[in-house]
Amino acid sequence: MSVTTATPTRIMEPLWRVRLRLAWRSFKTGWNIFRENPIGLIGLGMIAFFGLMALAHPLLIATVWPPNIYDPLMGYDKEIISHPSPPTWIPNAAAEIKSLRPLPALRHILGTDPLGRDVLSQLMSSTQSEFALGMMAALITVVVETTLGAVTAYYGGVIDMVFMRIADVMIMLPFIPLMIVLSAMFDFQMLHLALVYGILVGFGGNSLVIKSQALTLKVKAYIEAAKVAGGNDLHIIFTHLIPNLLPLAFLSMMITVTNAIFIEAVLSFFGLINIRMSWGIMIQITQAAGYLLTSWKYWYLMFPAGLSISFLCSAFYLVGRAMDAVVNPRLRKR
């Protein structure tokens, strides 16, 4: 007869559940700090609004918007004789719009552009590509900068020196001109832009910030403990160093998204990038067709795209600022 004791594994929760609970708890404290700042909430609301716009576009195309009229690139409204036409809901629409028959008020909520395409549909479909670009660029930047920051801080020496010189060059690169020259010479698409942008930024100033944080982490006791326990370098870097660098990396991610969207808009405004539709292209079309500097009458061509770029950029920036208070305890209100 032997006395059976409950095995420890039965009592203990599995490791992943502990980790999940810890993550949930730190998320909740973080969210509570974030929530104190209305500026971050405004930013989050704006991002959510644009996100909904991006999600709604394919649904609308599939249900109520026939693609031959509403396609952002190929659509054309044959019912209207002269384009651009103002929104269909304006009070004296019948007099303003030269159409074959009276149109329903919700047909073109933001009017049509000089080539007869629906402005709202263009605006919404561009939102998708801006989000895709921002996320891709930010993801690449985060991967590059955390890996680089952790590795250079951990090893130091020659590796550190080489990467710091590279970072020096990247910081002083005249960024916008460089992107303009590159995209003029090579056939840039969205993915290429995200890659080039992410790598240039990841190697540059951001990795310096991450590295300085990694240097302070490197001397912490738990890293020593991991070393004593026999963890090899890769294990320490990827399971102990990088997870603790991620909050900082996410902070810089917000700024990266802002800049990536801005750069894309500039490049497509100059007509240097090969994508279907974007806010920059919308402004370029309006300007090239000569409707930008004529009269307030064309407000539906002048404002939506330009304001969208500004608002989405500032939304990510505001969220970044509010997250700053979460990551950086020194900035919290006392």
Next chain:
Amino acid sequence: MGKYILKRLVQIVITLFIFQTLLFVVLTAMPGDVTNRMFGNPDIPPEAIEQAKERLGLNDPILVQYARWWRNFATGDLGVSFSEYPKPVIDIIVERVPRTLTLFLTATLIQFTVGFTSGRVLAWQRGGLVEYGSTLVGVLLFTVFTPWFGLMMIFIFGARLRWLPLGKFLDPRIWSAAKIPGLADSASKGNFVFNRMLLTASIILILWLAILVLTRKLNSFQRRRILWGGTAGLLAVAGIVWALSGVGHLAWDIIVHMILPVITVTLVGYGGTMLLTRQTMLDTLREDYIQTARAKGVPEVMVRNKHAARNALLPVLTNLIIGIPFTLSGGIITETIFSWPGMGRTLLNATAAEDVPLIMGVFSFIGILSLLAHLVADLTYAFLDPRIRYA
């Protein structure tokens, strides 16, 4: 200090080397070369193309080309521009740099003064509508889509209100009528007048700095009176001299063309400076010496302007100096929108025309400038903050 500067100079040379190499690699990696444009032309036989390649050294191994390029760069020979054919690149740069620098330095000075002054006031208004309102306005100005913003400014002030010209550097109608002995076309007249304007501005600046240094010992009330009086006097003298010179209306034309781009660049930069000043002020306010100053009864305004603002100045100023090359390169947008014939627009045109020597030249210039700016920023930091000692 000298040792530190020396070390930094060595670093700068290394960085410049990497930068130029990178530039060279990118530009040679570009598919095709200059002679590609001749392929479609039936009047140019293949032998002639081959000959041109030989003459331009495009058939040489890449390392030979690289070495030759460094040799030319070291001797100041940046080649001849393709798009503005007989002009050497160096002449184009020498002509355009002052225009860009004037535009952006003016804007930077204004936005720094206004941004710093308002940022330090706003840091005092913690919480409430003023804080959120100013942050929102600052962020919107900081992230506004510059090309669109510039076009809107032109639309409102140029096209609708007709207060200011729509763009460009000068008005050809006024300039072709004006007579300056020895100068025929309005481009060289423009350079003539503009260079003298720059000279005037530099003299005013130097005299103003001299007043600043000479009045250092006086008390703040007297000093402020002398400063304002001196500034007004200098400006008045300069104005009278220009009015009597016979080309005053031409100088005024250039100034009028500058107003709108300067306002646009100022507004776009203002948001960033204001937000940064506010942030650093808030950081500084937590320091113990602020508490001490308040505890011993120093008036709030004095605490703000003397104790907090001076310490908050450091990061803002450094950011500003480091930002100068970025403003210059960001100028590609503003200059294109306002048709301002500076470096940025030159670069965009060169890119569109695949004018490799000019692209190289402009980039090298921006690179050197930003390296020097970083050095100046470091030294200013050491100068302004006695706690920092470079060994």
